[in-house]
Amino acid sequence: MKYAIIIPDGAADEPLKELGGKTPLEAAGTPNMDRIAAEGKIGLARTVPDGFESGSDVATMSLLGYDPAVYHTGRAPLEAAAQRIPLSPTDWVFRCNLVTVVDGIMKDHSAGGISNEEARQLIDALRKRIDVPGVEFHDGVSYRNLMVYRGHEEFDVKTKPPHEIPEEPIVDWLPKGKGQDLLWKIMLESHQVFENHPVNVARRAAGKNQATRAWLWGQGHAPAMPTFESKFGIKSGCMITGVDLLRGLAVLLGWSVHEVDGMTSFHDTNYVGQGVDTAAMLDRYDLVLSHVESPDEASHQADWKTKIDAIEHIDKHVVGPVLEKLRTYPEWRILVLPDHPTNIATRKHGYAPTLFAMAGTGVKKPATPVTYSERNAAASGLKMENGHDLMAYFLRGE
Numbered sequence: 001m002k003y004a005i006i007i008p009d010g011a012a013d014e015p016l017k018e019l020g021g022k023t024p025l026e027a028a029g030t031p032n033m034d035r036i037a038a039e040g041k042i043g044l045a046r047t048v049p050d051g052f053e054s055g056s057d058v059a060t061m062s063l064l065g066y067d068p069a070v071y072h073t074g075r076a077p078l079e080a081a082a083q084r085i086p087l088s089p090t091d092w093v094f095r096c097n098l099v100t101v102v103d104g105i106m107k108d109h110s111a112g113g114i115s116n117e118e119a120r121q122l123i124d125a126l127r128k129r130i131d132v133p134g135v136e137f138h139d140g141v142s143y144r145n146l147m148v149y150r151g152h153e154e155f156d157v158k159t160k161p162p163h164e165i166p167e168e169p170i171v172d173w174l175p176k177g178k179g180q181d182l183l184w185k186i187m188l189e190s191h192q193v194f195e196n197h198p199v200n201v202a203r204r205a206a207g208k209n210q211a212t213r214a215w216l217w218g219q220g221h222a223p224a225m226p227t228f229e230s231k232f233g234i235k236s237g238c239m240i241t242g243v244d245l246l247r248g249l250a251v252l253l254g255w256s257v258h259e260v261d262g263m264t265s266f267h268d269t270n271y272v273g274q275g276v277d278t279a280a281m282l283d284r285y286d287l288v289l290s291h292v293e294s295p296d297e298a299s300h301q302a303d304w305k306t307k308i309d310a311i312e313h314i315d316k317h318v319v320g321p322v323l324e325k326l327r328t329y330p331e332w333r334i335l336v337l338p339d340h341p342t343n344i345a346t347r348k349h350g351y352a353p354t355l356f357a358m359a360g361t362g363v364k365k366p367a368t369p370v371t372y373s374e375r376n377a378a379a380s381g382l383k384m385e386n387g388h389d390l391m392a393y394f395l396r397g398e
């Protein structure tokens with residue numbers, strides 16, 4: 001049996017005035033997704049449980065069959081897994097953003113999209129300055145770096161993602177709770193180290209946002225997730241994604257990670273290459289998950305035209321070839337679902353249940369075939385209140 005899962009990130013949405021009351025999925029031409037819905041099942045799944053923020057970390061964990069209430073410890077530990085940083089159960093991981101703070105106000109969570117090389121130099125200076133036993137810094141991509149803490153402090157501290165507090169005074173959002181002093185010390189010292197660092201002197205002269213300090217958030221221990229094989233009995237899996245978060249989940253699941261040339265998180269990504277490679281990986285693995293980030297990014301920009309175009313590219317270049325390849329195997333099944341809605345109207349992730357469609361061996365054909373849309377999914381009456389139950393349902397096939 002071969003399994004394929006395709007995630008058009010954030011593709012689900014609400015009806016839009018600009019589209020005459022249609023959603024982007026309804027407005028887009030998606031013959032392949034429609035075929036899956038028409039040949040199999042369509043329904044809704046609540047991938048963001050109550051009490052969680054809607055994000056790909058939580059929602060993807062759910063749709064993979066892992067209850068976030070049990071397994072979600074934070075965003076930073078998943079990124080540490082992607083970088084294959086070894087962690088013992090008592091170690092902590094924090095996201096260490098390079099941010100721009102001016103007169104105490106959070107101006108930019110990305111320090112002007114600082115380059116990898118500039119970030120590396122600043123993180124290195126911080127590493128030399130900070131003298132706290134057990135603290136280490138790991139370079140990431142641009143402003144997205146990590147701090148690992150292997151010391152004795154037991155944190156019970158509330159932190160805030162810097163992208164959620166633009167133009168707000170940082171003093172209101174500094175880490176609060178047990179262990180805060182250690183974090184404040186590092187954040188304050190980062191300010192002293194960075195202030196007149198040559199990287200910032202050059203950025204200042206060039207009129208770019210400076211990396212004025214490190215901002216710590218998203219902390220957690222390494223999640224203790226059983227492998228996908230031990231949980232579901234599927235021997236081999238492969239993840240194809242342009243996003244570190246999902247690479248990290250794959251590592252924790254015991255899956256391989258396959259990189260596609262030219263794959264990005266935006267609409268400039270190599271859709272054709274991703275479709276070709278996803279189909280090819282089905283020969284080597286029992287399950288292949290192919291994730292495309294571009295509809296989510298377009299939604300954050302409120303760009304419904306690009307969102308529709310991204311959805312159509314995914315349907316044509318990824319879903320189409322994968323479906324064609326699957327039909328060459330004696331037994332196969334496919335699942336297509338956005339991890340969560342991302343709403344053009346608010347430019348934010350939504351909390352409504354997302355839609356899914358599945359087809360293939362053992363999946364009963366519907367009495368009345370419908371197309372792939374949020375409305376048809378809601379009307380089907382099939383609804384998974386616990387999104388993490390969907391994976392077992394898909395693998396069972398009914």
Ligand SMILES: [Zn+2]
Pocket residue numbers: 009010055056059296339340
């Ligand atoms: Zn997402």
